[in-house]
């Protein structure tokens with residue numbers, strides 16, 4: 001039996017992956033070029049995208065496919081691909097520019113994804129290479145000292161702000177509450193003040209995030225940060241007025257075109273902004289990041305904010321991690337940069353570094369947002385580092401606000417059941433959509449799995465049965481909904497959360513938050529959606545909830561990783577409950593959410 005047939009028989013390929021292999025086989029018959037290994041590689045390069053990889057790594061097919069088969073030797077596989085007419089290889093004279101596959105080293109891409117990666121690297125380099133005209137920084141020094149009174153080598157927020165004045169491309173990374181939004185607000189204020197002091201118009205600034213919820217959170221934090229600066233002596237209120245107070249989704253920023261993967265803004269029609277700030281950048285996938293950087297005009301700034309320890313984007317790519325890897329830790333700065341920043345920061349550690357992105361990243365380290373009631377930082381840190389013993393000890397010994405339900409595999413039975421249901425019942429008694437949407441953010445059951453008894457689907461069903469009865473109307477009053485696809489027509493996006501309310505006549509309306517208040521839709525007209533009392537950690541990225549219940553599966557599963565646990569626990573604002581066994585915690589923390597990508601090396605070379 002051929003390898004392709006064996007994979008099919010084991011159900012390891014999606015119909016779309018198989019169809020690609022089949023069409024190559026059909027075409028190949030005419031030219032005698034249907035090597036089974038080439039067909040399998042094509043199917044897996046396609047399947048790799050669905051698993052979040054940019055392509056297939058020939059020595060690690062197991063990352064894409066669980067099937068019990070004997071995989072070809074990587075070197076022989078590469079040889080077979082190199083002579084195939086379906087595979088272009090930029091390393092040699094590329095004789096088949098239209099080939100559907102591209103081989104670079106041991107990475108086999110679908111052509112389109114290789115193009116996304118190549119173009120993304122090209123444009124990131126373009127933005128990084130353009131130096132904004134910072135003028136004389138000493139003119140800004142008084143304001144800088146007001147904003148960052150402790151500026152110096154160890155104040156990473158000050159360093160990020162100072163770098164932002166001199167760099168067109170900047171990455172500010174850090175865990176929850178490390179002050180990314182606070183810092184960026186100050187950066188934007190500096191840019192506005194700089195323009196005002198130089199007699200120029202205020203810069204045009206866009207704020208964006210990958211999901212509607214993340215955009216709202218970003219705007220909320222920014223408004224709070226602006227409010228706290230307004231009355232500070234030395235800060236002109238007019239500068240605060242010039243700062244943006246709302247944020248949009250990346251899709252809306254770029255301008256969707258109905259039924260097209262393209263956007264209104266692209267390299268030919270760049271965004272009309274001088275600075276574009278993107279929050280939750282770890283969630284942005286390869287195609288979207290590529291389209292974003294292409295649309296950033298020459299001379300404009302791009303500032304990416306994110307937490308690289310979180311789960312990578314659901315779709316292909318591990319873009320933030322690749323860019324941060326290429327940029328290095330950012331502890332020491334290239335000497336010319338360190339010298340230029342001296343008026344603001346004093347003397348800084350220097351290191352000669354020839355890489356393109358050196359001096360374009362700052363990692364914020366100190367957490368500021370610890371609610372008194374929730375002592376999350378030590379646990380998040382142990383999870384991030386994959387230290388299972390420490391994480392288990394912390395969970396068992398008790399941290400404020402953290403509750404470990406060891407070996408509990410079903411929080412919807414036993415003592416916790418009523419606690420969980422009570423909070424959702426509370427939202428069923430609300431009549432005002434805005435109140436109900438606020439209440440919707442209070443408690444969430446997060447799970448690692450989509451399918452099975454511990455999957456989000458089955459848990460939701462049980463919660464809905466308990467809240468509204470088995471004979472319930474599908475759109476009962478108080479039901480939480482999660483949108484699972486992007487619909488530009490509705491302005492609703494994958495990950496948006498809504499709540500159903502019945503009006504006085506009993507007609508159900510699904511309400512969602514929008515930039516100008518709540519928006520209502522008839523449930524029948526909604527894009528694809530599902531229940532949202534329980535949801536996967538993946539879908540919860542970019543959101544926070546007062547109370548999070550994190551449920552890990554009874555047995556280890558491939559989807560578990562330290563990034564998943566870290567992302568899950570850091571969704572909690574006030575209270576965290578973890579239901580897990582020690583064995584599964586250990587297994588999960590031993591695994592990284594690995595993504596195959598060539599982006600970091602493209603940015604480093």
Ligand SMILES: Nc1ncnc2c1ncn2[C@@H]1O[C@H](COP(=O)(O)OP(=O)(O)OP(=O)(O)O)[C@@H](O)[C@H]1O
Pocket residue numbers: 157174175176177178179180181182183221368369
């Ligand atoms: N240097 C600082 N000194 C005191 N408080 C700070 C400082 N930086 C940030 N904070 C406070 O910490 C809290 C979190 O800051 P901020 O929202 O900027 O963090 P963040 O990294 O953007 O968080 P998230 O990852 O959740 O988006 C805010 O209440 C902010 O006022």
